[in-house]
Amino acid sequence: MPLMPVVLWTDALLYLLLALLGGFAWHAARHEHLRAPWRRVARSRIGVVTLVVLGCYLLVAVLDSVHLRLRLADQSGATSAETRYSPEVLSLLDLALAGLRSQSEKTYSAPFATHLYVKEAIELPDGRVLRDYPRLVHGGAHLDDPAARGLDILWRGLLGALLGLALWGAILFALSAALARRRGITPALMRARIKAGRTEVPWRAALLTLASILALGGAVALLAGHYHVLGTDKVGEDVLYQALKSVRTGLLIGTLTTLVMLPAALLLGIMAGYFRGWVDDLIQYLYTTLNAIPGVLLIAAAVLMLQVYMSNHAEDFASLVERADLRLLFLCLILGVTSWTGLCRLLRGETLKLRESDYVQAASALGVGHFTIIGRHILPNVMHIVLITLVLDFSGLVLAEAVLSYVNIGVDPTMNSWGNMINGARLELAREPVVWWSLSAAFVFMFTLVLAANLFADVVRDAFDPRLRGAA
Amino acid sequence: MSAPLLEVEGLSTTIGAARVVDDLRLELARGETFALLGESGCGKSMTALSLMRLLPPAGRIESGAVRLDGVDLLRLSEAEMRRVRGARLAMIFQEPQTSLNPVMRIGAQIAEAVRLHAGAAAAAVDARVLELLHAVGIPDPERRAREYPHQLSGGMKQRVMIAMALAGDPELLIADEPTTALDVTIQAQVLGLLKTLQQQSGLAVLLITHDLGVVAETAERLAVMYAGEIVETATTAAFFAAPAHPYSRMLLDSLPTADKRGARLAAIPGRVPPLDRAFTGCRFVERCPRALARCAEQLPPWHEAGAGHWVRCHLWDADQVDAATVAAPAVAEGEQAPAGEDAAPLLEVADLKVHFPIHRGVLRRVVGQVRAVDGVSLQLRPGRTLALVGESGCGKTTAGKALLQLIAPTAGSIRYQGHELAGLGHRRMRRFRKDLQIIFQDPHASMNPRMLVGDVIGEGLQALGLARTRPERLRRAAELLELVGMPGAAVERYPHEFSGGQRQRICIARALAVDPRVIVCDEPTSALDVSVQAQILNLLKDLQARLGLSYLFITHDLSVVAYLAHEVAVMYLGRVVERGRVDEILERPRHPYTRALLSAVPVADPRAERRTLRLEGDMPSPSAPPPGCHFHPRCPEARPECALAYPEGRAVSATHRVHCLLVEAGR
Numbered sequence A: 001m002p003l004m005p006v007v008l009w010t011d012a013l014l015y016l017l018l019a020l021l022g023g024f025a026w027h028a029a030r031h032e033h034l035r036a037p038w039r040r041v042a043r044s045r046i047g048v049v050t051l052v053v054l055g056c057y058l059l060v061a062v063l064d065s066v067h068l069r070l071r072l073a074d075q076s077g078a079t080s081a082e083t084r085y086s087p088e089v090l091s092l093l094d095l096a097l098a099g100l101r102s103q104s105e106k107t108y109s110a111p112f113a114t115h116l117y118v119k120e121a122i123e124l125p126d127g128r129v130l131r132d133y134p135r136l137v138h139g140g141a142h143l144d145d146p147a148a149r150g151l152d153i154l155w156r157g158l159l160g161a162l163l164g165l166a167l168w169g170a171i172l173f174a175l176s177a178a179l180a181r182r183r184g185i186t187p188a189l190m191r192a193r194i195k196a197g198r199t200e201v202p203w204r205a206a207l208l209t210l211a212s213i214l215a216l217g218g219a220v221a222l223l224a225g226h227y228h229v230l231g232t233d234k235v236g237e238d239v240l241y242q243a244l245k246s247v248r249t250g251l252l253i254g255t256l257t258t259l260v261m262l263p264a265a266l267l268l269g270i271m272a273g274y275f276r277g278w279v280d281d282l283i284q285y286l287y288t289t290l291n292a293i294p295g296v297l298l299i300a301a302a303v304l305m306l307q308v309y310m311s312n313h314a315e316d317f318a319s320l321v322e323r324a325d326l327r328l329l330f331l332c333l334i335l336g337v338t339s340w341t342g343l344c345r346l347l348r349g350e351t352l353k354l355r356e357s358d359y360v361q362a363a364s365a366l367g368v369g370h371f372t373i374i375g376r377h378i379l380p381n382v383m384h385i386v387l388i389t390l391v392l393d394f395s396g397l398v399l400a401e402a403v404l405s406y407v408n409i410g411v412d413p414t415m416n417s418w419g420n421m422i423n424g425a426r427l428e429l430a431r432e433p434v435v436w437w438s439l440s441a442a443f444v445f446m447f448t449l450v451l452a453a454n455l456f457a458d459v460v461r462d463a464f465d466p467r468l469r470g471a472a
Numbered sequence B: 001m002s003a004p005l006l007e008v009e010g011l012s013t014t015i016g017a018a019r020v021v022d023d024l025r026l027e028l029a030r031g032e033t034f035a036l037l038g039e040s041g042c043g044k045s046m047t048a049l050s051l052m053r054l055l056p057p058a059g060r061i062e063s064g065a066v067r068l069d070g071v072d073l074l075r076l077s078e079a080e081m082r083r084v085r086g087a088r089l090a091m092i093f094q095e096p097q098t099s100l101n102p103v104m105r106i107g108a109q110i111a112e113a114v115r116l117h118a119g120a121a122a123a124a125v126d127a128r129v130l131e132l133l134h135a136v137g138i139p140d141p142e143r144r145a146r147e148y149p150h151q152l153s154g155g156m157k158q159r160v161m162i163a164m165a166l167a168g169d170p171e172l173l174i175a176d177e178p179t180t181a182l183d184v185t186i187q188a189q190v191l192g193l194l195k196t197l198q199q200q201s202g203l204a205v206l207l208i209t210h211d212l213g214v215v216a217e218t219a220e221r222l223a224v225m226y227a228g229e230i231v232e233t234a235t236t237a238a239f240f241a242a243p244a245h246p247y248s249r250m251l252l253d254s255l256p257t258a259d260k261r262g263a264r265l266a267a268i269p270g271r272v273p274p275l276d277r278a279f280t281g282c283r284f285v286e287r288c289p290r291a292l293a294r295c296a297e298q299l300p301p302w303h304e305a306g307a308g309h310w311v312r313c314h315l316w317d318a319d320q321v322d323a324a325t326v327a328a329p330a331v332a333e334g335e336q337a338p339a340g341e342d343a344a345p346l347l348e349v350a351d352l353k354v355h356f357p358i359h360r361g362v363l364r365r366v367v368g369q370v371r372a373v374d375g376v377s378l379q380l381r382p383g384r385t386l387a388l389v390g391e392s393g394c395g396k397t398t399a400g401k402a403l404l405q406l407i408a409p410t411a412g413s414i415r416y417q418g419h420e421l422a423g424l425g426h427r428r429m430r431r432f433r434k435d436l437q438i439i440f441q442d443p444h445a446s447m448n449p450r451m452l453v454g455d456v457i458g459e460g461l462q463a464l465g466l467a468r469t470r471p472e473r474l475r476r477a478a479e480l481l482e483l484v485g486m487p488g489a490a491v492e493r494y495p496h497e498f499s500g501g502q503r504q505r506i507c508i509a510r511a512l513a514v515d516p517r518v519i520v521c522d523e524p525t526s527a528l529d530v531s532v533q534a535q536i537l538n539l540l541k542d543l544q545a546r547l548g549l550s551y552l553f554i555t556h557d558l559s560v561v562a563y564l565a566h567e568v569a570v571m572y573l574g575r576v577v578e579r580g581r582v583d584e585i586l587e588r589p590r591h592p593y594t595r596a597l598l599s600a601v602p603v604a605d606p607r608a609e610r611r612t613l614r615l616e617g618d619m620p621s622p623s624a625p626p627p628g629c630h631f632h633p634r635c636p637e638a639r640p641e642c643a644l645a646y647p648e649g650r651a652v653s654a655t656h657r658v659h660c661l662l663v664e665a666g667r
C-alpha cells in the first residue's frame, strides 16, 4: 500500500457531523414540514449564493480532513514484508498543494514579488559582497528579467481564469442537462430559463457566484505555481497555503463546538422545561453559575492546564499533528462548555411552552410515557431552534478562535489558523515598511466566511420564522 | 328618506388571485346600526379594510365607489384619506390586546388620537381624554389614564379602543368583531356602550360579526355575506322572521337552542369555496340542499322578498315565489331515553382544589396562591352530559385537567367508579387513562404538526398497548375516522391539511381510540364557525347515543348548554355557585350570577322580550378573591351580610343547589 490513512479525532467528528447532516437531509426530504423551510432557503438568492461560498470552504476543509502517511520511498526491496511510512501526517489538501508547501523562501516576500523583502549580503560571482534584495528561490524564478513580470502575471492569470471558466462551462452543461431531464424539457430551453432567471431555485445567481469563484481560483492556481500570490511569512512559508490550511481550523471550531455541546444542552434544556420542579431549579442553578464565570477565564485556565499536561507527557503523542489536533478538540470542548447555556436556556423556554400545548396534554391523557413524549412531541418541535442556533453561533465561534489564538490560548501554535496568522503578523505590523499581507489574507478569508455564514443564518432564520411564512 | 351617510357600490377587492370582496353594495343611514354577518373567511374584514383603504400590501381595490356623504373615498389622495380616517370614519378591531401599544400609558395613547384630529392645546387635550374615558364608562378615569394596557382587562381595553376611535368625533364607526374576544357579560357591557353612544351622538355603526345573537340585539338592518358577496340584505326583524336565502336559513337552523334539544342541528355540509376562481353560478350551490338545475350555470340576480328585503337566489324567481319552501325540512328525532338519570355517578368530584403558587423574588418565595379551582364538587352519571359553564378565567379548564390528573390537584377527591384518582402517579394512573379522555378547544394546536393523522390517532392505542403494530393502529385509525365522518384515507396526511372542523373530528377520533367512558370536552366548538359547530355537536350527540359516553362539557356558550347538556354547573371564581338539571338552571335560575349570565347572552330572535340584567365591572383576580360571597362586589342584589362569609350550598330541589344567601331568604 503506498499510503496509510490516519484518522484524527477531529476528522472522525467531522465525518460524524457530515453523516448526521446527510442523514438529516435524507430524513427531511421525506417529510414535507421539514423540507418546506429548506426549500425556502434554496429559493432565496442570498441563500444559494452563500451556500455556494460555504460549499467551497467546506470542500477545502473536507480535503484537509482526510489524513494519511505516505510510504517511504527508500525501501530497497530487502525487507519487503515490513513497509515503513513517513512519520509526517499529510492531508489530501497538503498533497494537492504540495508545490505551495515545499516552495518556501528564506523569509518575508511580498505578494507576487521576485525578490526578498529584506536586504541580504549577496556574494557576486566576482567575489564582491553586495547588500541587496536577493532573488527568490521560487517566486518568479522562471523569469529572466524580473521587470517583465507584469505581463507574465497578466497572461497566466487570464489563462487560469479561462481554464476556470471552461470548467464552469462543463458544470453548467451537466447541471442544465440534469435539470432538463427532471423537468422533461431540452437542455437548451433549461439554459434559456436559467439565463432569464425564471427558475424557482435561483440557479443563475448560484452559477454566477460559482463562475467568479472558479475564474478566481483558476487564475490563482496557475499563478501559484510560479509566484507567492499572497507573499511569504517570516520563515518563508507561503501565506496562501497557510490561509487555505486555516479554513479547516475555523470551520471545525465553528461546527464541532456546537456538536459537542449539543447533547448536554438538549438533554438539560428539555429536562428542565419538561420536568420543572427541583430538576429545573438544579439545571437553572447550574447554568446561571456557569454563566457567571467569565468564559475567557475558564478557557485560559483550561488551555494552560492542557499545555502543561501536554509538555509533561510529550511521548504520548505520536506526532505534532496529533497533538495539535487534540488541543483543537479540547478547545472545541471548552468553548462548548462556555456556550451551551444560551441554547439550553432557549430550549428550556420552548419546552415549557410545548409541555403546556394541547397535544402534549392529550398525549399525557392517553397515558404516553414521559420519555416517549419528549422524543415524539418535544424534540422534533424544538429542532428548528437547535438548527438556527447552530447556524447563528457559527460565525461567532470562528471569530472567537481568532481572538483566543491571538492571546495565545487558542489552537496549538504549530497549527495553521487565522488567529495564529494574525498573531504572527502582529509584530510585523510595527516594521517599516509594513508587512501587511499575512494579516490581510487572514482577514479576507475569515471575513468572507463569516459574512457568508451570517447572511446564510439570516436566510435560515427567516425561513423558519412562522410569522414570515405566509409572506414567502 | 334623506341621503344615506355611506353608499358602497360595486366594490370589488382582490388579494393576489383571490377576489375576497365581489360587487358589494350597501347603504347606511345616519345613526343606524348595520350588521355585516358571515362566517370566517367570507370577506367581512376585507370589506371593512377596503372602506378604510387599509388593505394589506397584496390587496387591491379593483372597482367600485365608496361614497361618504357623497364624497368618493376611493378617489381621494392618501393624504386626504388620512384626514377622513379617524375624523369621519373610525374603526375598532377584534383583538383589543394587540391594538394598543403596550409601553404607552392609556391616556397618552388617547391623547395622541385627540391631537391628531383636533390639534388642541395641551390642557384641552387632557380634558378631552378624561371626557372620552368617562364617555366609554371607565370608572376613575384620572387613575386609568396613567395606567398601561396590561393593567386593564380585555373589556376595559376594548373601551379604550372605542374611546380612541371616538376621539375625532366620527360619523361612522366600523367595528370588526368588537366583542368576539370578550366574555358574555363584558360583551353585553360593550354592546350596551355602543348603543348609548349611538343614541347620544347619532353615530352610524357598521358592525361586523359572525354572531347572529349580537346582530339580533343591536342592528337595525343587516347583510349576509357568503364567499365574498352579499347574498341577502334586510331589516333585522324581517330577516329573523323569515330568512330568504337558503344559507341564512341554515345558519339560523344550525344555532343550538333549547327547542332543538331532541333534533339534530342543521349542519351545512362542505365548506366555503376558495375565492381564487371565477364563479359561473350561485356560490352556495355545492352546499345548498335546494339547488336547482340552473343554479350552477346562472348567477342568481337580486330578487325582492319583501319591503327592503333583497335576496340573491333563484328560488325567488317571480313565478315560483314560495317563501315557505325555502325552509329546510327540520330533521326531528325523538329525544333519547333519559338514560342514567338516577344511575350511580360514574365520576364523583368532591371539594376539588387546584392552587398555583405565585413565586416572587430571587429566592422564588411563594408569596400567594392563585386559587384557580377552589372547592368544586360535581357528579357525572353514565351516558349524560354535565356542562361546566363560566366566564374566562373562572377555572373551568383547570378543573377539567385536574380531573384527568393532567394538573395535580391541591386537595379534594376524584372518584372514578369508586377508585380514588387524586394523587395517583403517572404509572398508577395509566389504567384509568383508557376510560377518561379529553378534547381541546383549539383544533389547530391540539395535534403535533409533525405527525401523520394516523399516528396521532394511534398514539393512545400504542401507549396503552391496545394495538401493538403500526399497520394495526392505522387500520383502527381509519375505522375511527369513518366513525367521526371522515374518509379513512386521511390517516396518510398531516393535520395542517385539514380545516378546523375536520381537525376537531380527528381529535375526537383520537379520544375515542381508547374506547373511553368519559370525555372532558374543553370548549370543543368555540373556535369553530356556527355551521361547523353544528356538525361537531351533532357528532358528539350521536356518539353519546351510540356509545353511551358521558361528557363533561366545558363551555361559556349557554346556547350550546341548552342544546346538549343534561345537568349544568355554573362556576364563578373557582367555585360552583349553582348546579342542577338543565331546565332548572336555564328556566329557573336562582343565583344572581346565573341570571346575569343568562340575560347577557344575545338571543338570535329580535322579538324576544328580555329583562336585561347588566353586570358592572370585571371578575376579580383568583389570587385575591373578595371575602364572603365571591360575587358580592358585582352582585346587583348584594346585602351587607354577603360580605361576611361564603354562603353554604342550599338545596332548592333534590337536584338543584345554590350558593346564595338570598335563596333561603327568598323561599
Ligand SMILES: Nc1ncnc2c1ncn2[C@@H]1O[C@H](COP(=O)(O)OP(=O)(O)OP(=O)(O)O)[C@@H](O)[C@H]1O
Pocket (backbone or CB within 6 Å): B015, B016, B020, B038, B039, B040, B041, B042, B043, B044, B045, B046, B047, B056, B058, B210, B275
Ligand atoms: N393578508 C392576506 N393575504 C391573503 N389572503 C387573505 C389575507 N387576509 C385575508 N385573506 C383572505 O381573504 C378572505 C376573507 O378574509 P376576511 O379576513 O375578510 O374574513 P372574515 O370573514 O373577516 O373572517 P374571520 O371571521 O375569520 O375574521 C379569506 O379567504 C382569507 O383567506
Ligand code: SF4
Pocket (backbone or CB within 6 Å): B245, B246, B247, B282, B283, B284, B285, B286, B288, B289, B290, B291, B292, B295, B300, B312, B313, B314, B315
Ligand atoms: S341560487 Fe340555487 S344554489 Fe344558490 S342558494 Fe338559491 S337555490 Fe341554492
Ligand code: SF4
Pocket (backbone or CB within 6 Å): B591, B592, B593, B629, B630, B631, B632, B633, B635, B636, B637, B638, B639, B642, B647, B659, B660, B661, B662
Ligand atoms: S350571597 Fe349575596 S352577594 Fe352572593 S350572590 Fe347571593 S345575594 Fe349576591
Ligand SMILES: [Mg+2]
Pocket (backbone or CB within 6 Å): B044, B045, B177
Ligand atoms: Mg375577520
